[in-house]
Amino acid sequence: MNTLTSTWRRGPLASRWVRAGLVFAVLYALPYSTLRIPGVFDGPLDAPGVLQLLAVCLVFAGLAMSYDLLFGHTGVMSFGHGMFVTGGMYATTILVDHAGFGLWTSAAIGLAVALAAAVVLGAVALRVEGIGFAMVTLAFGQAVAILVVSGSPQLTGGEQGETLDAGAVPAVLSGVRNTANLYWIALAYLAVCALVVWGLAASMPGRVMRALRENERRVEVLGLNPYLFKLLAFVVAGVLAAGGGVVYLLLLGGATPTVSDSNFTLSLLVMAVLGGTGRRWGAMIGGVLYGYAGQSLTRVSGSSAVAGLPGVLRGPLEQPLFLLGAAFVLVVFFAPGGLTGRFGGRMRREEA
Amino acid sequence: MSAVEPVNTAANLLELEDVRVRLGGSAILHGVSFTVAAAGVTALLGRNGVGKTTTAKSVLGLYPATGSIRLDGRELIGLPTHAVARLGIGYVPEDRGVFAGLTVAENLRLAEPREQPKAGYPRVYELFPVLEARAAQPAGTLSGGEQQMLAIGRILLRRNRLLVVDEPTKGLSPKVAAEVARALKEVAETVPVLLIEQNLSVVRTLAGQAVVLDTGRVAHRGATRDLLADPARTNALLGVSTARADPVRADTARADARGGTA
Amino acid sequence: MTTVLLLTATGLGVAALYFLVASGLTLIFGLMDVLNFAHGAFVGLGGYVGWTVADRLPGSPGLVLGLLAGVAAGAATAAVTELAVIRPLYGRPLDQVLATVGLGLAIPALLQAVWGADARTWTLPGWLAGTVGLFGARIPSVRFLLIGLAMALLLGLRLLLGRTRAGLVVRAGVEDREMVTALGIDVRRANLAVFALGGAAAGLGGALFGLYQGSVSPGDGTSLLVYAFVVVVLGGAGSITGTALAAVAVGLVQQYADYASASLGDESVVILLAAVLLLRRRNLRGRPA
Numbered sequence: 008m009n010t011l012t013s014t015w016r017r018g019p020l021a022s023r024w025v026r027a028g029l030v031f032a033v034l035y036a037l038p039y040s041t042l043r044i045p046g047v048f049d050g051p052l053d054a055p056g057v058l059q060l061l062a063v064c065l066v067f068a069g070l071a072m073s074y075d076l077l078f079g080h081t082g083v084m085s086f087g088h089g090m091f092v093t094g095g096m097y098a099t100t101i102l103v104d105h106a107g108f109g110l111w112t113s114a115a116i117g118l119a120v121a122l123a124a125a126v127v128l129g130a131v132a133l134r135v136e137g138i139g140f141a142m143v144t145l146a147f148g149q150a151v152a153i154l155v156v157s158g159s160p161q162l163t164g165g166e167q168g169e170t171l172d173a174g175a176v177p178a179v180l181s182g183v184r185n186t187a188n189l190y191w192i193a194l195a196y197l198a199v200c201a202l203v204v205w206g207l208a209a210s211m212p213g214r215v216m217r218a219l220r221e222n223e224r225r226v227e228v229l230g231l232n233p234y235l236f237k238l239l240a241f242v243v244a245g246v247l248a249a250g251g252g253v254v255y256l257l258l259l260g261g262a263t264p265t266v267s268d269s270n271f272t273l274s275l276l277v278m279a280v281l282g283g284t285g286r287r288w289g290a291m292i293g294g295v296l297y298g299y300a301g302q303s304l305t306r307v308s309g310s311s312a313v314a315g316l317p318g319v320l321r322g323p324l325e326q327p328l329f330l331l332g333a334a335f336v337l338v339v340f341f342a343p344g345g346l347t348g349r350f351g352g353r354m355r356r357e358e359a
Numbered sequence: 360m361s362a363v364e365p366v367n368t369a370a371n372l373l374e375l376e377d378v379r380v381r382l383g384g385s386a387i388l389h390g391v392s393f394t395v396a397a398a399g400v401t402a403l404l405g406r407n408g409v410g411k412t413t414t415a416k417s418v419l420g421l422y423p424a425t426g427s428i429r430l431d432g433r434e435l436i437g438l439p440t441h442a443v444a445r446l447g448i449g450y451v452p453e454d455r456g457v458f459a460g461l462t463v464a465e466n467l468r469l470a471e472p473r474e475q476p477k478a479g480y481p482r483v484y485e486l487f488p489v490l491e492a493r494a495a496q497p498a499g500t501l502s503g504g505e506q507q508m509l510a511i512g513r514i515l516l517r518r519n520r521l522l523v524v525d526e527p528t529k530g531l532s533p534k535v536a537a538e539v540a541r542a543l544k545e546v547a548e549t550v551p552v553l554l555i556e557q558n559l560s561v562v563r564t565l566a567g568q569a570v571v572l573d574t575g576r577v578a579h580r581g582a583t584r585d586l587l588a589d590p591a592r593t594n595a596l597l598g599v600s601t602a603r604a605d606p607v608r609a610d611t612a613r614a615d616a617r618g619g620t621a
Numbered sequence: 622m623t624t625v626l627l628l629t630a631t632g633l634g635v636a637a638l639y640f641l642v643a644s645g646l647t648l649i650f651g652l653m654d655v656l657n658f659a660h661g662a663f664v665g666l667g668g669y670v671g672w673t674v675a676d677r678l679p680g681s682p683g684l685v686l687g688l689l690a691g692v693a694a695g696a697a698t699a700a701v702t703e704l705a706v707i708r709p710l711y712g713r714p715l716d717q718v719l720a721t722v723g724l725g726l727a728i729p730a731l732l733q734a735v736w737g738a739d740a741r742t743w744t745l746p747g748w749l750a751g752t753v754g755l756f757g758a759r760i761p762s763v764r765f766l767l768i769g770l771a772m773a774l775l776l777g778l779r780l781l782l783g784r785t786r787a788g789l790v791v792r793a794g795v796e797d798r799e800m801v802t803a804l805g806i807d808v809r810r811a812n813l814a815v816f817a818l819g820g821a822a823a824g825l826g827g828a829l830f831g832l833y834q835g836s837v838s839p840g841d842g843t844s845l846l847v848y849a850f851v852v853v854v855l856g857g858a859g860s861i862t863g864t865a866l867a868a869v870a871v872g873l874v875q876q877y878a879d880y881a882s883a884s885l886g887d888e889s890v891v892i893l894l895a896a897v898l899l900l901r902r903r904n905l906r907g908r909p910a
Binding site for chain 3: 157276323326
Binding site for chain 3: 419421423439440441444445450452456458459460461465468469470513514517
């Protein structure tokens with residue numbers, strides 16, 4: 008045990024990149040495992056149901072990281088992040104279903120559209136600061152949500168969402184037997200998010216973004232324009248979110264308007280804060296936990312144990328959002344640094 | 360609220376001991392200790408950015424500080440700002456803190472004490488007649504000098520045991536600055552003042568004692584006269600030469616002080 | 622002409638709802654720098670409590686008591702929120718906002734747990750259920766009630782802010798909270814009062830939204846909240862008159878655009894917001910950025 012911890016602290020494992028590589032290697036190997044973890048997962052790790060659940064967790068982890076690039080690393084609070092997820096998801100679906108493009112072509116166009124939209128919307132919204140920016144992005148997000156739900160139902164499927172044309176999905180990605188491939192795509196997406204966010208954080212713009220979070224005036228004094236660096240963070244985060252939308256689309260097999268709901272963006276904020284904002288692993292861990300909790304709380308809520316409770320207790324416990332919201336308030340109160348801040352003293356903030 | 364206790368006759372009214380302030384992760388004050396006399400004006404001097412305003416704000420409880428700040432032996436650290444103010448500390452902040460959207464009369468009304476709210480008006484209007492003339496005007500439309508008078512006049516409605524006044528002549532023309540200084544001198548005859556000031560001619564006229572800060576620490580304490588009589592020392596501590604801080608050439612010295620320390 | 626009248630009346634009715642919700646938001650934000658995401662929960666709670674009372678007591682007394690109950694529910698919840706959640710987090714502004722986000726998620730879920738996911742129908746008393754003829758247009762009576770109550774709130778708030786000492790403290794606090802405390806005034810009482818007042822207005826807004834739609838549902842608060850945020854941004858934080866004008870602008874633009882083409886209304890609100898932001902190089906506090 009002692010040698011293990013000392014290897015972790017000082018040996019070759021002390022390098023953050025080596026550690027990250029190790030984590031991703033383990034995640035990569037999961038679909039080959041038949042390990043059963045009773046109480047946590049319903050079946051062995053290689054069961055399609057479990058892999059699907061894990062894949063959603065990984066996508067949420069990537070989305071949470073993209074959100075945290077803005078919120079935790081740059082100190083910009085956006086309430087419209089879900090619109091980029093929506094954009095990636097719906098642009099791809101609509102192009103596949105209605106324009107007859109191939110899946111990957113559609114996804115690439117979707118990302119390009121998200122990039123352009125992020126530049127334009129960011130340029131407008133960043134004209135107001137702080138909370139004002141939060142409100143403006145919330146309004147933009149709402150506009151996208153309304154467009155998706157009631158704009159042109161023949162394209163978006165309205166409240167039901169739009170199923171992705173199964174014929175356009177490559178054979179290796181369709182069918183229950185290929186869930187592992189979807190899992191690996193989700194893992195690849197998370198790896199891209201990690202590389203981009205960590206790489207950016209270690210670069211000069213990343214250092215400026217961190218400085219912006221602490222003290223915007225200090226950055227201005229250095230002759231740098233805060234606006235441009237915030238816009239950079241907004242655009243990179245937006246494109247990453249759109250990518251997450253595409254991967255989520257593949258997992259669900261269709262576009263769903265829930266990602267355009269303001270509650271979806273709020274849940275990204277919850278993930279980042281739960282895990283610990285501005286930290287290396289914080290948002291990722293928060294995303295995985297939220298993804299897992301979101302899917303299994305529904306199970307708990309619907310379980311016989313809850314059903315046996317008296318009505319006063321049962322009602323609230325049947326609402327996953329109530330449990331998450333209440334848990335979130337408790338974390339804000341008692342663990343302000345998030346889980347990695349509270350329980351992981353060694354997981355210092357990025358600047359350390 | 361708290362009745363004003365009899366004024367302490369001991370020499371020191373306010374005592375700061377090892378006051379430390381950290382803001383946004385960096386230390387601004389690294390253990391500041393000095394005292395403010397129970398009468399007259401004590402000047403708090405130093406170049407820009409050495410922590411003068413931070414010191415003033417931590418006295419008011421506007422910044423979280425550690426160490427000890429005592430008014431007549433009573434610990435102020437940990438008290439909320441409004442409680443500090445009610446103990447009898449009047450504050451005129453660096454940017455004057457005038458509520459621009461409120462009228463002059465409303466600015467004054469906010470500062471009225473609970474007991475005998477109107478009792479202080481005659482004296483304030485006598486000191487600053489312009490405030491009575493402009494009562495109905497939004498404070499934001501006043502000139503800089505008039506806003507300064509409002510900021511000072513406002514706190515004189517209460518019975519104060521100490522005034523903390525931060526750069527009252529900043530940005531004012533020499534003539535208006537002299538007017539404000541004259542009013543402060545009159546005020547200081549009845550209430551002790553802790554004065555932050557860059558204009559050395561104002562310091563020379565008003566302050567008996569001076570405390571000089573340098574990068575979050577006290578660098579010098581003593582009589583103002585002795586300090587300003589030593590050009591080399593003044594220059595070393597404040598970055599200006601006393602020769603040019605002569606009252607006659609106060610305005611140029613001011614300009615230099617700002618230009619040289621900005 | 623009758624269409625224009627009807628659209629205007631509807632727009633003003635919607636504007637009244639936006640104003641009821643946004644007036645509290647803007648005062649809370651102006652005074653305390655708290656973007657209150659729990660405000661939608663106050664709206665939702667006001668709607669359900671109001672509906673519950675009005676559902677038990679039919680007719681006009683039920684309506685009046687229902688509205689009052691909505692006001693009381695909103696005010697009480699807001700006061701508890703300020704005391705139990707906002708105040709302990711004083712000095713941690715970001716955590717204050719995050720905590721309201723948590724409440725904003727939890728409370729509507731709680732409403733759904735208690736009253737169910739489906740909309741509950743709010744039956745109006747006869748005199749309110751009909752329409753009023755105005756220059757040939759048939760305008761639903763509820764719109765007039767909405768507009769009247771919103772105008773009463775506007776007038777009341779202006780009197781409160783302009784003529785009372787408490788209002789003076791709030792106006793000064795919106796400009797410079799630190800300086801107000803440095804004058805020996807305990808702003809925490811003003812914070813609590815503003816929260817309770819904002820919650821009362823939101824609760825009334827929730828109940829009136831129920832009358833307007835003829836039903837209450839768990840998502841009511843959240844959907845009003847988004848537009849209320851837009852109104853706050855357009856009107857300027859802490860400005861009651863600005864908020865009222867912005868609410869009218871948003872309500873009217875939305876209704877006219879909706880008439881031109883369905884679902885264009887909401888998009889046009891966002892375009893209006895973007896246009897104003899582009900033209901006005903100021904931050905939210907109204908000071909030049």
